[in-house]
Amino acid sequence: MASTSGKRCTLSIDQKSEILEALKSKKPDDVAKDFNIGYSTVKKVRPNEEEIRKIALNNGNLNRKRKRESPNEEIGEALIAWFHQMRVQNATINGPLMLEKAKQLSITLGHQDFEPSHGWLERLKSRHNIKFIKVSGERAAADQAGAENWINNVLPVVIEDYDLNDVLQCG
Template sequence: METKVKIIERVEQGEKMVDIARSYNMNHSTNGMILKNKDKIMEHVKSVVPMMSTIISKKHGKVMEEMEKLLSVWMQDQQQHQVPLSLMLIQEKAKSLYEDLKKKHREESEGSPFNASHGWFHRFKTRADLHNVKVSGEAASADTVAARQFPEML
C-alpha cells in the first residue's frame, strides 16, 4: 500500500510513468492500474490507522540499559560455570545492579522504582536473546529463612 501511495504521489508531481515503473522494477501497466484505482487506494489509506500508532514501546534509560548488559554478562558467566540460576536470584542481582548504577548515574535517579517483575524478566530474555537460559523453579522448595538471611551475608 505504501508503494502504491508513493507511485501516485510521484505521478502527481509530474514524473513519467515509465520512469516510475523502472524504479520499482514493474510493468508500466501496473502503474496504470494503480492510478485507475487511485481514489479507492487513497480512501483506504485515510481510513486505516497507521501501524506506528499501534506499537507501544518504552525507551529504557541509560541505567536500565547498562544494568541489562551487565546482568546478561553475569548470567552467561554463571552458566559457563554451571551455576544453577533461579528467577529469584536473577531478580535480586538485577535489583542490586540497578541500584548501584543508579547511584553512579545520579542524573537518572528519579522515576519509578525498578522491581524486576516476571514480565520484565521475560522481556529481558527476549531483548538479550537469552532463549536458552534455564531457570530452575524454587516456589515449592524455597527456604524463606535462608532467603531472608542471604542479603545480610552477601
C-alpha cells in the first residue's frame, strides 16, 4: 500500500473501501498499522464514506485516486444516462456515436460552444468505467427483421416444390 515514511499518500477508491471495511472491526490505530499508512490518512477516509461507497456502487473507476470533474460535467452526466438507457435496449454504441450524442446534448443543455473531443470522451469513459463491448446473447445478436423477411418471402419459395407432409416445422 503506502508507507509512513513522511511522504504524501494518495489512496485509490478501492484502497479507501478496504480501509472502511477494516474500520468496521478495528480501531483507526490498528488499521493504520495494517495498511502501513498514517493515522491521519485513516481518519480522513471515514468522513468521505458515503461518496466512496457511491462511486464503488455505481461502477466507478476504483483505481482513481482524485476526483477531477470536467468543466462540462453536466453534459457528461447526461451522456452517461443516455449510454445506460441504450445499453438496456441492447443498442450498439461506439465512440463516434457517443461524440455525436454529446454534441446534441450540449446544445440541448445550452452549451452551444462545446465541442466534444476523443480525449474528453476517453476521460469520461475512464471516470465511469465504461468499455465498448460487443453486445452478446442470442436475442441481442438476432436480426429480427431479416428473420421475419426470410420466413415470409424466402422460405415459401424454398419449400414450394415439397409435399407439405415432408416439411418439418422446427421452432
